[in-house]
Amino acid sequence: MTRVNKQIILAERPKGLPDSETFKFVDSNVKEPEENQVLVRTLYVSVDPYMRGRMIDAKSYIEPFQLNGVIEGGSIGEVIESKSDKFQQGDIIIGNFGWQEYYCANEKEIRKIDPSLAPITTHLGILGMTGLTAYFGLLDIGQPKEGDTVVISGAAGAVGSVVGQIARIKGARVVGIAGSEDKIEFLKQELNFDEAINYRTTNNIKIELANACPNGVDVYFDNVGGEISDAVFTQLNRHARITVCGSISSYNLKEIDIGPRVQTTLIKKSALMKGFTVGDYSTRFTEGATQLGKWLQEGKLTYRETIEEGFENIPNAFLDLFKGNNIGKQLVKVANRQ
Amino acid sequence: MTRVNKQIILAERPKGLPDSETFKFVDSNVKEPEENQVLVRTLYVSVDPYMRGRMIDAKSYIEPFQLNGVIEGGSIGEVIESKSDKFQQGDIIIGNFGWQEYYCANEKEIRKIDPSLAPITTHLGILGMTGLTAYFGLLDIGQPKEGDTVVISGAAGAVGSVVGQIARIKGARVVGIAGSEDKIEFLKQELNFDEAINYRTTNNIKIELANACPNGVDVYFDNVGGEISDAVFTQLNRHARITVCGSISSYNLKEIDIGPRVQTTLIKKSALMKGFTVGDYSTRFTEGATQLGKWLQEGKLTYRETIEEGFENIPNAFLDLFKGNNIGKQLVKVANRQ
Numbered sequence: 039m040t041r042v043n044k045q046i047i048l049a050e051r052p053k054g055l056p057d058s059e060t061f062k063f064v065d066s067n068v069k070e071p072e073e074n075q076v077l078v079r080t081l082y083v084s085v086d087p088y089m090r091g092r093m094i095d096a097k098s099y100i101e102p103f104q105l106n107g108v109i110e111g112g113s114i115g116e117v118i119e120s121k122s123d124k125f126q127q128g129d130i131i132i133g134n135f136g137w138q139e140y141y142c143a144n145e146k147e148i149r150k151i152d153p154s155l156a157p158i159t160t161h162l163g164i165l166g167m168t169g170l171t172a173y174f175g176l177l178d179i180g181q182p183k184e185g186d187t188v189v190i191s192g193a194a195g196a197v198g199s200v201v202g203q204i205a206r207i208k209g210a211r212v213v214g215i216a217g218s219e220d221k222i223e224f225l226k227q228e229l230n231f232d233e234a235i236n237y238r239t240t241n242n243i244k245i246e247l248a249n250a251c252p253n254g255v256d257v258y259f260d261n262v263g264g265e266i267s268d269a270v271f272t273q274l275n276r277h278a279r280i281t282v283c284g285s286i287s288s289y290n291l292k293e294i295d296i297g298p299r300v301q302t303t304l305i306k307k308s309a310l311m312k313g314f315t316v317g318d319y320s321t322r323f324t325e326g327a328t329q330l331g332k333w334l335q336e337g338k339l340t341y342r343e344t345i346e347e348g349f350e351n352i353p354n355a356f357l358d359l360f361k362g363n364n365i366g367k368q369l370v371k372v373a374n375r376q
Numbered sequence: 377m378t379r380v381n382k383q384i385i386l387a388e389r390p391k392g393l394p395d396s397e398t399f400k401f402v403d404s405n406v407k408e409p410e411e412n413q414v415l416v417r418t419l420y421v422s423v424d425p426y427m428r429g430r431m432i433d434a435k436s437y438i439e440p441f442q443l444n445g446v447i448e449g450g451s452i453g454e455v456i457e458s459k460s461d462k463f464q465q466g467d468i469i470i471g472n473f474g475w476q477e478y479y480c481a482n483e484k485e486i487r488k489i490d491p492s493l494a495p496i497t498t499h500l501g502i503l504g505m506t507g508l509t510a511y512f513g514l515l516d517i518g519q520p521k522e523g524d525t526v527v528i529s530g531a532a533g534a535v536g537s538v539v540g541q542i543a544r545i546k547g548a549r550v551v552g553i554a555g556s557e558d559k560i561e562f563l564k565q566e567l568n569f570d571e572a573i574n575y576r577t578t579n580n581i582k583i584e585l586a587n588a589c590p591n592g593v594d595v596y597f598d599n600v601g602g603e604i605s606d607a608v609f610t611q612l613n614r615h616a617r618i619t620v621c622g623s624i625s626s627y628n629l630k631e632i633d634i635g636p637r638v639q640t641t642l643i644k645k646s647a648l649m650k651g652f653t654v655g656d657y658s659t660r661f662t663e664g665a666t667q668l669g670k671w672l673q674e675g676k677l678t679y680r681e682t683i684e685e686g687f688e689n690i691p692n693a694f695l696d697l698f699k700g701n702n703i704g705k706q707l708v709k710v711a712n713r714q
Contacts, residue, residue, distance in 0.1 A: 091644075098644045099614065263639040276437065277656075285639040295637045301601040301623040302633070304651030306429075306436045311649040313642030318615075 041068040044349055046137035048103045051094055055290040055360060060093070061109070061353045068140045071121045078115035078131060078141045078148070080349075080372045084162040085356040086111065086196070088315075090289040099315050110136035112162050114151070116375055125150065130375070132161050137352050139372060156334065163367035164200055164341040165330055167316050171283060172200035173326040174319040177208075179281040179312045180257040184209030187251045189270055192261030193234065194221035196367040197283060200330075201259045202231050203339050210257070213250045215243075215266055217362045224342065224365055243269040254278075262287045268297055274307045282313040290360060342366030379406040382687055384475035386441045389432055393628040393698060398431070399447070399691045406478045409459045416453035416469060416479045416486070418710045420683075422500040423694040424449065424534070426653075428627040437653050448474040450500050452489070454713055463488065468713070470499050475690050477710060494672065501705035502538055502679040503668055505654050509621060510538035511664040512657040515546075517619040517650045518595040522547030525589045527608055530599030531572065532559035534705040535621060538668075539597045540569050541677050548595070551588045553581075553604055555700045562680065562703055581607040592616075600625045606635055612645045620651040628698060680704030687711075 042065050049062035071077045089111055092103045103109060113136055117129040122145040125131065133148040135141035151161045163169065175197075182188050188205040192198045193214025202212045202225065214225040214234040225234040233250035240246045247255075247269055254275035260267050263285030274280075288295040304311060319326065333339040344364040346355040348371075355370045380403050387400035409415045427449055430441045441447060451474055455467040460483040463469065471486040473479035489499045501507065513535075520526050526543040530536045531552025540550045540563065552563040552572040563572040571588035578584045585593075585607055592613035598605050601623030612618075626633040642649060657664065671677040682702040684693040686709075693708045 099646065260639065263637060267637075267639065282639050282642045285637070285643065288637065288640055295640070296634055297637045299601060299605075299623070299626065299633045299635045300638060300649075301598065301605065301620050301651070302626060304620045304649060305623065305653065306651070308437065308652050308656050309650070311638075311642060312647070313639070313644070314646050315643065318646050 043068045043140040045108045047106050047108055054292045069142045071119055071142045074122050074145050075142050076117045076122050076125045077119040078143050079118050080113055080115045080139050082114045082159055083370050084112035085368050087284055087286045087359050108136055108138050110134050114158055130158050168196045168367055169200050169330045170326045171316040172197045175281045175283045176201045176204050180259055180279045182208045182210040182257045186256035187211045187253055188257040189213045189255050190259045191215045191266050194224055194365050198261050199366050202229055207338055237266055244272055247273050271303050274309055276307050278307055278309040280311040344368045346370045381406045381478040383446045385444050385446055392630045407480045409457055409480045412460050412483050413480050414455045414460050414463045415457040416481050417456050418451055418453045418477050420452045420497055421708050422450035423706050425622055425624045425697050446474055446476050448472050452496055468496050506534045506705055507538050507668045508664045509654040510535045513619045513621045514539045514542050514597055518597055518617045520546045520548040520595045524594035525549045525591055526595040527551045527593050528597045529553045529604050532562055532703050536599050537704050540567055545676055559703055575604055582610055585611050609641050612647055614645050616645055616647040618649040682706045684708045
């Protein structure tokens with residue numbers, strides 16, 4: 039009757055890029071659910087760049103991961119045993135139980151999803167935190183107007199690819215920056231971006247940006263920070279809005295991230311720069327999810343997933359994010375539905 | 377009948393701190409006013425840090441000064457001859473005619489001020505662009521709430537000293553950063569700031585800030601940029617607002633201004649950073665000036681001026697801004713009213 043629960047724990051806080059010392063695979067016993075709990079078997083886990091921030095012991099908008107604790111993160115699972123009135127065996131649920139094969143969840147920490155409406159993985163992607171991040175970051179901070187030019191860094195990633203599509207729905211000219219020819223093709227052919235720039239092959243990103251944005255940049259949705267953002271800053275229009283969503287170029291740096299200070303540009307352009315996390319908009323999640331679902335049904339939004347298979351490949355899938363290997367949402371499939 | 381008009385022209389675009397090569401004194405003939413013009417004799421000129429930006433030939437929110445052209449800037453003068461129905465001899469007017477003793481102004485480019493309401497110099501300071509800059513930058517971008525902690529760099533300067541007083545009117549805890557003991561005393565004794573930090577004498581500005589802001593920083597009104605701002609960034613609260621008004625530490629740099637990139641801090645704190653120039657609020661100037669006038673009359677606002685005497689001292693008064701010699705608004709008195 040004792041079942042083994044494979045888990046991945048944070049064995050060491052990384053300095054620089056996480057490596058084989060960072061994570062450790064451990065086996066524990068699968069617990070029995072108590073009253074108002076369910077036993078969940080993990081089907082998919084989400085790996086996301088922001089998780090890198092939780093691996094260090096620093097004050098932020100979210101608690102750091104516990105050393106030797108299981109890595110938490112968005113996950114989808116199937117209820118295989120229920121001691122809750124609210125769930126029954128076979129229910130598909132979403133929660134934050136992370137990198138482990140089984141989990142005893144209190145009924146309040148999970149939410150049922152309806153597999154008949156959309157593929158269940160979309161709840162970790164375009165209909166989940168990823169889509170909501172794109173939705174609120176672009177519309178609430180970036181506020182694109184018809185005819186505006188919107189530039190997106192990390193444009194082929196999970197968030198960026200949704201941002202660009204929403205910007206097009208709003209009538210903006212959309213320019214994406216990404217790091218491979220596959221991504222460029224994805225952005226231009228599949229998502230109909232107006233222009234896409236491969237920052238790894240360009241000789242001069244400033245000139246390419248200037249060519250791609252003949253009317254300057256009104257909105258910059260930034261997922262990467264660093265030198266790419268420095269370049270976009272040179273092309274801003276007056277009253278530009280910069281959504282600071284991520285800074286993946288800096289997450290694995292061992293030294294302080296140094297670059298041109300932005301103050302004089304912000305003054306000259308009367309520009310706005312605003313960081314956020316999707317949790318800032320928790321009271322409006324229903325609004326966002328409803329709109330995203332509607333656009334998806336209407337065929338105005340599409341999405342791509344990069345799905346790695348196998349529990350043992352979770353750390354590699356996570357590290358792939360920093361190599362820029364994924365197009366769209368990066369997931370790991372851990373088990374099949376029964 | 378020919379009167380000499382002393383003028384100061386931009387002889388050379390400065391690299392680094394302006395010096396004796398930058399400005400040149402020239403004599404021209406005072407012109408006769410034409411129809412709908414008045415001849416103005418300059419009484420006071422305003423010298424402001426933003427003028428440094430106009431001395432270089434770079435695209436910004438305002439045109440660069442013409443090489444060999446008279447330096448423009450806020451000025452107050454007296455009408456000594458009028459060919460306009462709207463003005464008569466003896467009227468005190470404000471305009472942008474800058475660093476010259478006489479000027480033939482079209483009636484549309486000047487505005488009459490009433491010397492009976494407040495000292496005429498206040499129209500270049502607390503009731504003019506300076507006060508409006510403080511008013512809109514703090515209230516529209518910073519949005520201090522009662523009990524918030526507001527930190528101001530360049531706190532004893534023309535804008536900063538008004539910002540702090542408005543923040544106190546709004547019920548905030550106000551902490552100023554300035555560069556001399558005279559300024560610190562001015563901020564604490566005269567303006568009733570809660571705390572003031574002398575950045576030139578402190579051993580560790582971060583620790584001093586942390587002590588002065590036990591509840592963190594909700595609003596940062598930034599006039600200086602550079603390392604002082606880097607330090608304030610370490611103390612920001614979630615949802616902090618940063619008004620980027622000036623960056624005087626960088627205006628005379630010969631190299632690109634380099635420092636820690638702000639993106640990850642903005643994300644972690646869901647913080648907002650917004651540059652502006654007072655012209656962004658031109659449609660609301662009446663609102664701002666009315667409120668500032670009311671507070672001044674009620675004794676809720678006070679102000680300090682540093683007044684240099686003599687036309688020949690204008691360039692030095694301008695350079696004093698970068699040495700931090702002025703408390704409050706820096707003006708130059710050019711002539712007495714008749």
